[in-house]
Amino acid sequence: xxxxxxxxxxxxxxxxxxxxxxxxxxxxxxxxxxxxxxxxxxxxxxxxxxxxxxxxxxxxxxxxxxxxxxxxxxxxxxxxxxxxxxxxxxxxxxxxxxxxxxxxxxxxxxxxxxxxxxxxxxxxxxxxxxxxxxxxxxxxxxxxxxxxxxxxxxxxxxxxxxxxxxxxxxxxxxxxxxxxxxxx
Numbered sequence: 001x002x003x004x005x006x007x008x009x010x011x012x013x014x015x016x017x018x019x020x021x022x023x024x025x026x027x028x029x030x031x032x033x034x035x036x037x038x039x040x041x042x043x044x045x046x047x048x049x050x051x052x053x054x055x056x057x058x059x060x061x062x063x064x065x066x067x068x069x070x071x072x073x074x075x076x077x078x079x080x081x082x083x084x085x086x087x088x089x090x091x092x093x094x095x096x097x098x099x100x101x102x103x104x105x106x107x108x109x110x111x112x113x114x115x116x117x118x119x120x121x122x123x124x125x126x127x128x129x130x131x132x133x134x135x136x137x138x139x140x141x142x143x144x145x146x147x148x149x150x151x152x153x154x155x156x157x158x159x160x161x162x163x164x165x166x167x168x169x170x171x172x173x174x175x176x177x178x179x180x181x182x183x184x
Contacts, residue, residue, distance in 0.1 A: 012050050012060070019061045024104035028058045028112045028119070043062060058139055059122045062109045065102055066126025070133060071098050079134035085137045094179045097159045107160050122148045155179040 006014070018040035033054050038045040051057040055160045076092035077085040097103050113120040134145050155178050158164075163171040 007018065008050065011042065013048070015042065015047060015057065016064050017059050019057055020064065020105050022099050022103040023058060023108055027108040028116075033057070052152055055116070055118060056110070059119060061105060062119065062122045062126060065105050065109065066129065067103065069093065069096060070126075070129055073133055073137070075135055076135075080137070080178065082138055082140060086134065086140060086144065089134060089137070090148065090151070094155070097155060097179070100159075103156060103159050106156060151178060 015036065019031075019036045022036045025031070031054075033047050034044050034085075036057070037047050038142065040047075047057065051060065064178060072092040072095075073089040076088040080088050097151050109123050112148070113123040131145065131149070136146060154174075158171075158174055158178060166172075
C-alpha cells in the first residue's frame, strides 16, 4: 500500500489545527514551534516552509478561529432574521465554546493583540467580520449587537475560568443565565 502525499494546503491546515491546540495552552510567546511540529507529525523546519514566522502561524490560527465562529453564525442564522437570528447565533456560539482549545486560543489572541500590531489587526478584522454578519443577519440596532457581543465576552471569561465545573452558586447562576449550553 502506498502512502498518499499531502499537498502544501493540506499540510498548512494540519499545522494550523495542531497549532490551535498548542497556542491554546501557552499563547504566542509560550508556544514552541517544536511542540507544534511534533503534534502535527512534521519536522520543525517544515513549519517555516509553510509559515515565515511563528507569528504568521499564530495569525493563521487566529483567522481560522474567527472563520469557525463566522461559519457557525452564518449557518445558525440561515433563514432567520432579527432576534431569532441573534438567538440562533448565540446558541451556536455556546456549542462552539465546548471546544476549550478554540476558546483559549481566542483569549490568547486578545491578549497578544494588546501588544502586537499585526495580531491586533487580525483580531480586529475577524471581529469586524463577525460584527458585520450579526448586523446584516439580524437587522437589529447597534445597542442590541453590542449587548450580544458583551454577553459573548462574559461567556468567554466564564468558560476560560471553567465556571461550568465550579460547584458554587454564583458560578452556576452566571452560567445558567449567560450560557445554558455550558451548564452541566
